[in-house]
Amino acid sequence: MEPSKQTATAVSIPYRRRTTTGCLTCRMRRKKCNEEKPNCVGCRQNKLICNWPSNDKTAKEVSLSRIRGQVGSTARNAAVDRPILRATTPHTVLPEVIIACDQNSVPHPLGFMPGIRRASDWHLFDHYVGVTAVQLAGRLAPRNAFLSHLLPVAYQDARVVQCILALSGAQLCFRSNQFEYNARSHYMASLRSVKHALLTWRSLTTTELVGLLTTTLLLCYFEILICNTEGHFFYHLRASRVLLIELRDCRADQVDQSLLDLLTEFYAYFAISTTITLHTDLPVNRHIPEDSFLSSAALSSLNRGNDIYGVLFGSAHGLWGLIMPIARSARYFGQHQNVNQRDINLRKYESEILSWTYTPFGQPSTGQDTALDPYQLAGEIYQQTLLIFLYTTFNGPNPPTPDIYAKVDACVATALRLVAKIPLTHPLQTTLTWPSLIVGSCMRNPYDRAGIKYLMKQQLCATMLDLKRNLKFLLQLWEYQDKDETVYGPYGIELVIKRKSLHLCIA
Numbered sequence: 001m002e003p004s005k006q007t008a009t010a011v012s013i014p015y016r017r018r019t020t021t022g023c024l025t026c027r028m029r030r031k032k033c034n035e036e037k038p039n040c041v042g043c044r045q046n047k048l049i050c051n052w053p054s055n056d057k058t059a060k061e062v063s064l065s066r067i068r069g070q071v072g073s074t075a076r077n078a079a080v081d082r083p084i085l086r087a088t089t090p091h092t093v094l095p096e097v098i099i100a101c102d103q104n105s106v107p108h109p110l111g112f113m114p115g116i117r118r119a120s121d122w123h124l125f126d127h128y129v130g131v132t133a134v135q136l137a138g139r140l141a142p143r144n145a146f147l148s149h150l151l152p153v154a155y156q157d158a159r160v161v162q163c164i165l166a167l168s169g170a171q172l173c174f175r176s177n178q179f180e181y182n183a184r185s186h187y188m189a190s191l192r193s194v195k196h197a198l199l200t201w202r203s204l205t206t207t208e209l210v211g212l213l214t215t216t217l218l219l220c221y222f223e224i225l226i227c228n229t230e231g232h233f234f235y236h237l238r239a240s241r242v243l244l245i246e247l248r249d250c251r252a253d254q255v256d257q258s259l260l261d262l263l264t265e266f267y268a269y270f271a272i273s274t275t276i277t278l279h280t281d282l283p284v285n286r287h288i289p290e291d292s293f294l295s296s297a298a299l300s301s302l303n304r305g306n307d308i309y310g311v312l313f314g315s316a317h318g319l320w321g322l323i324m325p326i327a328r329s330a331r332y333f334g335q336h337q338n339v340n341q342r343d344i345n346l347r348k349y350e351s352e353i354l355s356w357t358y359t360p361f362g363q364p365s366t367g368q369d370t371a372l373d374p375y376q377l378a379g380e381i382y383q384q385t386l387l388i389f390l391y392t393t394f395n396g397p398n399p400p401t402p403d404i405y406a407k408v409d410a411c412v413a414t415a416l417r418l419v420a421k422i423p424l425t426h427p428l429q430t431t432l433t434w435p436s437l438i439v440g441s442c443m444r445n446p447y448d449r450a451g452i453k454y455l456m457k458q459q460l461c462a463t464m465l466d467l468k469r470n471l472k473f474l475l476q477l478w479e480y481q482d483k484d485e486t487v488y489g490p491y492g493i494e495l496v497i498k499r500k501s502l503h504l505c506i507a
Contacts, residue, residue, distance in 0.1 A: 296321025
């Protein structure tokens, strides 16, 4: 008897959508998640940051589809033949990119950017070039450093590309939550790579180290734009400091000076901007060492004479350099009762702040009156904000006196008049988050509160999600302030951070 023959038949497997409610990290890694909050088992075992979708998302919004990508010659040819930029934004950015690539001797067309394969990646990249890079930079002319200096680094390091895509997605989140998954996916891909690179960072080549530092600094930007309140920003910032010191102290002769100065300015901007509280011993330690390259003189020398000078600090380098010394001095006198010396230091800092004068870019100070421009206005806003910071921090946790109220209220009124003169669409607006928080924390007048609230809401129409977070924080602070007069200035910010268990980072 012949054995029975089995007839092979083609089984048609229906296409099924994969739906999950696990954490974003496990979904990106395509691992099963036990859905234990706040940190699932998989993330704890692999020492990963466990991120979850927003609570207001539905199961449909977090569903994943297995999209069968076509990885063949057609896809590769499409990447090469695609136009350099699609017209996704009203900004004219193509000349900027061409100039950036030419001036930095980058021969590759944008179609060869490493790590970009999908159409969604190109959409995010185009958005970064046309919108995100424009809004992150405080100074665009004659060149935008976020394009002219960062894109050449991205050509050599896929981690930087992943961060650029993550930044673009995070900036798009203020328009729609649909971009959050892509943003976090690129973020996690970059973060895992950084985690392994940091284990052997001393053995990296200088080029690799520059790429790694650029990545960690862009991760700081991501945490700010995505409104992370768990303190991840400070981990990236401390890692950046170690890498930056290595480059500045040991390998400065192997790095383009303009690029090194730019990365130093990024770090300094983040490190100084964290100084928004009187103390740093909060649930997440906010202390950042006061390195010598954070002084006023050192900041003023970064890319001086270069066409990207003041990309973040504008013309207020000298004022930025006073923020950390004032905070350090205020903490000292909070622990050591020496009223006479405290008054001497206060007058010294006050004199330095008031003696600041605006110097137009590329021009020496002539002492003559110059027409007001946005950079002068921004510098004067920082001047008024720094006076507020000085008066309130030197008062410590004590209730404000009538004299302090009078001085601060005058500075608040002046700052509001100045900020109203800067166009809402000017790129400088996104570099004024530190002043907006410090000034806003001292607003007792409902009219003043309504004024800054209006300005921030107008900016929300065209900028980033972190402004919405800052406005929400100010509304919470004012609610506490109306009941407790000690909720005022940096100490008031500190109280709200503690009560709300927030780890606020701004830049």
